[in-house]
Amino acid sequence: MNLAVVTPYTVPAGLMDVLQVTLLILVALGATAVVLTRAPVRQVIVLSAYGLLLALLFLAFQAPDVTLSELTVGAVLLPLLLLLGLAKVRSREK
Amino acid sequence: MTPRTRRWIFLAGMAGLAAFYLWGLRGLPGFGRYPGPYGDIINRIAVGQTNATGVVSAINFEYRGFDTVGEEFILFIAATGVATVLRRLRGERDRPARDEAADRHGPPTSGAVRQVALILTGPTLVMGWYLASHAQTSPSGGFQGGVVLATAFILIYLAGQFLAFERLSPVDVTDAVEAVGAGGFAAVGVAAVAMGLPYLTNFLPLGTTPGAVSSSGTIALISFCVGLEVAAAFVLIVSELLDQALLLQGSR
Numbered sequence: 001m002n003l004a005v006v007t008p009y010t011v012p013a014g015l016m017d018v019l020q021v022t023l024l025i026l027v028a029l030g031a032t033a034v035v036l037t038r039a040p041v042r043q044v045i046v047l048s049a050y051g052l053l054l055a056l057l058f059l060a061f062q063a064p065d066v067t068l069s070e071l072t073v074g075a076v077l078l079p080l081l082l083l084l085g086l087a088k089v090r091s092r093e094k
Numbered sequence: 095m096t097p098r099t100r101r102w103i104f105l106a107g108m109a110g111l112a113a114f115y116l117w118g119l120r121g122l123p124g125f126g127r128y129p130g131p132y133g134d135i136i137n138r139i140a141v142g143q144t145n146a147t148g149v150v151s152a153i154n155f156e157y158r159g160f161d162t163v164g165e166e167f168i169l170f171i172a173a174t175g176v177a178t179v180l181r182r183l184r185g186e187r188d189r190p191a192r193d194e195a196a197d198r199h200g201p202p203t204s205g206a207v208r209q210v211a212l213i214l215t216g217p218t219l220v221m222g223w224y225l226a227s228h229a230q231t232s233p234s235g236g237f238q239g240g241v242v243l244a245t246a247f248i249l250i251y252l253a254g255q256f257l258a259f260e261r262l263s264p265v266d267v268t269d270a271v272e273a274v275g276a277g278g279f280a281a282v283g284v285a286a287v288a289m290g291l292p293y294l295t296n297f298l299p300l301g302t303t304p305g306a307v308s309s310s311g312t313i314a315l316i317s318f319c320v321g322l323e324v325a326a327a328f329v330l331i332v333s334e335l336l337d338q339a340l341l342l343q344g345s346r
Contacts, residue, residue: 065150068225068238072245077328080248084335091339 016060023057030054044082051075144230144296146313147305151229155236155316159294163279166320170276173327177265180334203252211253218246226321230310236317240324247329251336260333268330275323282312282319 011019030050037043051074059067123129136153146152154162225232226239251259283294291297294312301309308314 064233065235065238068234069241072238072241076245076248077241077332080332081335084332084339087339088335 020057020060023053023060027053027057040086041083044079044086047082048075048079051078141304144310144313145300145302145304145306146230146310148228148230148232148234150233151235151313151317152310155229155313155320156294156296159283159316162316162320163283163294166276166279166323169324169327170272173272173330176331176334177269180338208253211249215246215249215253218242218249222246222321222325226325227314227318228307229317230314231305231307236320236322237324239317239321240326241328243321243325244328244332247325248332251332259336263329263333265330265333268326268333271322272326272330275319275321275326278319279316279323282316286312 027050030046030053034043034046034050037046051070054074055067055070058064058070128134136157137149140149140152140157141147144152144156146156222239222241222243222245224239225234225242226236229235229239247259247263250262286295286297287293289295289297296311296313298311298315300311303309
């Protein structure tokens with residue numbers, strides 16, 4: 001059964017496949033980049049960019065509600081919490 | 095254990111994991127093929143049964159509302175845990191207004207960051223409010239709305255300063271809002287029980303137009319409660335951590 005709804009804004013299926021595959025590859029690369037970044041502060045920034053990529057991936061897979069959550073939690077709130085933790089650790093070390 | 099035996103154990107474990115993983119992958123349905131009947135049934139009946147055109151919200155707050163109560167309380171307990179662990183301990187005191195190193199001042203927030211944060215605060219607030227209150231009509235919901243609302247408060251911190259953020263989100267208020275949000279969801283469920291219906295039954299009028307803001311009964315109400323709870327929980331967590339990082343100084 002084909003449930004697809006066609007609107008004037010519908011992206012052709014082939015183009016959508018390209019977009020999804022591209023984003024999957026970018027997410028795999030992004031996750032690797034997060035693991036390979038060793039300096040904590042830099043890692044947080046890379047993690048934030050990775051959160052943005054994940055949000056785009058969810059959008060391409062037709063989950064706009066999850067995109068909204070990932071955008072704010074993964075790209076903003078989680079990096080912020082980690083940065084605050086790092087700031088606290090550094091102020092202790094002094 | 096020598097490194098040599100350790101490596102062999104690791105390789106054996108990896109081989110086992112890889113074998114099971116590949117075996118599991120072979121049994122998966124093809125990409126985009128959905129074998130279960132549940133999704134198709136819900137897609138067909140959800141709008142007619144609940145008058146909510148946001149079917150994801152209808153599932154989250156109606157068909158699987160009981161799951162969502164649990165999820166909401168996970169966040170509630172997490173925020174409570176952060177507030178408990180980071181409470182002011184004996185021997186901790188507020189850091190003096192000036193940094194310890196008198197000759198070193200923290201770099202002031204750049205004008206560009208403050209401007210952008212200031213411009214974005216209003217739209218973000220409106221967006222969060224819209225998302226939290228329109229779960230029944232659009233792909234949004236309380237959780238999304240709540241985190242976007244919390245982001246608006248963090249923008250205020252970026253645009254101004256920590257003290258402005260603290261004044262706008264005093265812990266007493268965020269605590270109360272969080273409790274009202276979490277309790278409101280549970281109370282909607284209990285209200286149904288009080289009427290002799292099963293827990294979390296949608297007892298409010300569903301409205302006449304599917305997708306109207308006033309439609310879908312308790313779905314919209316629950317989503318709004320979740321929005322309050324999530325926004326307050328995140329503001330609470332962030333402000334506790336900001337407090338720790340910027341103001342408190344331990345004596346240990």
